[in-house]
Amino acid sequence: MGMSPFLSEIRDLVGHRLLLLPAVSLVITDNDGKLLLGQAKDTGVWCTIGGMIEPDEQPLEAAKREAFEELGVAVEVGALLGAYGGPRYRVTYDNGDRTSYVIIAFEASLTGEPVADDDELSTVAWFTTAEANSLDLGDLNRQLLIDVGLLDPVAS
DSSP states (O other), X not given: OOSOHHHHHHHHHHTTOOEEEEEEEEEEBOTTOOEEEEEETTTOOEEXXXXXXXXXXXXXXXXHHXXXXXXXXXXXXXXEEEEEOSGGGEEEOTTSOEEEEEEEEEEEEESSOOOOOSSSEEEEEEEOHHXXXXXXXXXXHHHHHHHTTSSOTTTO
C-alpha cells in the first residue's frame, strides 16, 4: 500500500522532519517455532509483518489489517509482547524522510497460507531463529527481534 494518505498529508506539511509514529509488528510463528518474515519489495530487507497505526485505529485492529494487507490471510493475535522505541527505532528513508517508531509488538499465528502482497513484500518465508539471525533484517527489525527475545544480541 505504500504511504498512507494521512502520513502523506503530514509529510506535505513537515517535509523530511523527524516524525514520531505509532506502529504495530506481528511476531508470527508456526508450530515448529519458525518465524514468518517478509522481504521488502523496495529494499530487499527482511522484516516482520506490520506497519503504521492509522488515526483512531486500535493497535489490535491495525495488526489484523496490516497482516491481511501484506499476507492476504487473517491472523489470530496473541499476547502483547511489548512496546518498543528509542534511538534504535529510528529510520531514515531513501527519500530523506526521518521517522522514530514506537512499535507495539504482538504474538500471532496464521489462519491460512500467506502470500506476499507484491506491493510492499516480494516474498514471505519461514525461518528458524538461527536462519533469521543471518538475514539482512535492517537495524530496526533486528533490534525488535532482539527486544522480543528471538535473536541473540551477541550473535547479531
